[in-house]
Amino acid sequence: FNLRSMKQRFKSDDAAADAGTHRETLNAEQIDAMAEQLNVKRSEVIEMETRLSGGDVMLDPAPSDDGEQAFGPIAYLTDTNHEPTAVIESRQRDTMATDGIATALGTLDDRSRRIVEERWLKVNDDNSGGMTLHDLADEYGVSAERIRQIEVAAMKKMKKALAAYA
Structure with a gap:
């Protein structure tokens, strides 16, 4: 794309131009003529014109004379959703919640496992917990x-079994 040099040739007195940057608004006739000369689609000329006419944005701020930290746009672009330590912590927590609990429950006898499941892991339809101490008694x-x-x-036995997952 030789859009800038072509724009210089199409430059006219009535174009809204900024002579210092060679930025100008192309009219429909000029866009059509450029597309034909360059053998590209009209939309491609418009897209490239838009890209070339945009100014540069400094992402990192220039150092300030007064020594204070200046914030540029890059300071607002951080994405903490995929921060490596958070991802690892989340995976470990998920592993402990599934594999760890299942393994720990597997170390218990049937009666102890049922008591723990009823008291700590069961949720009834009304979002209440499982059985009470008196119900189990x-x-x-x-x-x-x-x-x-x-x-x-x-619970002590489960805690010991879960220590391997911590």
């Missing part, structure tokens, strides 16, 4: 205190 024929003791022991 009635089901197993022991006291609510004994269910709590089993729960505490199971």
Whole structure:
């Protein structure tokens, strides 16, 4: 594309021009003539004209004389969504939440696993938790205190199993 040199040839007195930068607005006839001469589409001439007529934007600010930190547009372009440490933390958290919990539950006996699942992992349709200590105590024929003791022991065992994932 020799658009700048062609624009100089098409320059006319009635064009809105900035002589210092050779930027001018092309009219429809000039665009059509350029497209024909360059053997390109009219839309390509318009697109290139738009690109060439735009000014440069400095992304990094020039150092200031007073020593203060100046902010340029690049300071507002940061994307923290894919910051490497956040991605790694998220993956580790997901792994612990799925594989870790499943492995830790697998270390428990059936009664302890059911107590932990009912008390900590189950959500009812009404968004309430699972069974209470008293409900489980009635089901197993022991006291609510004994269910709590089993729960505490199971949680300690799970915590030890989850340490490998931390």
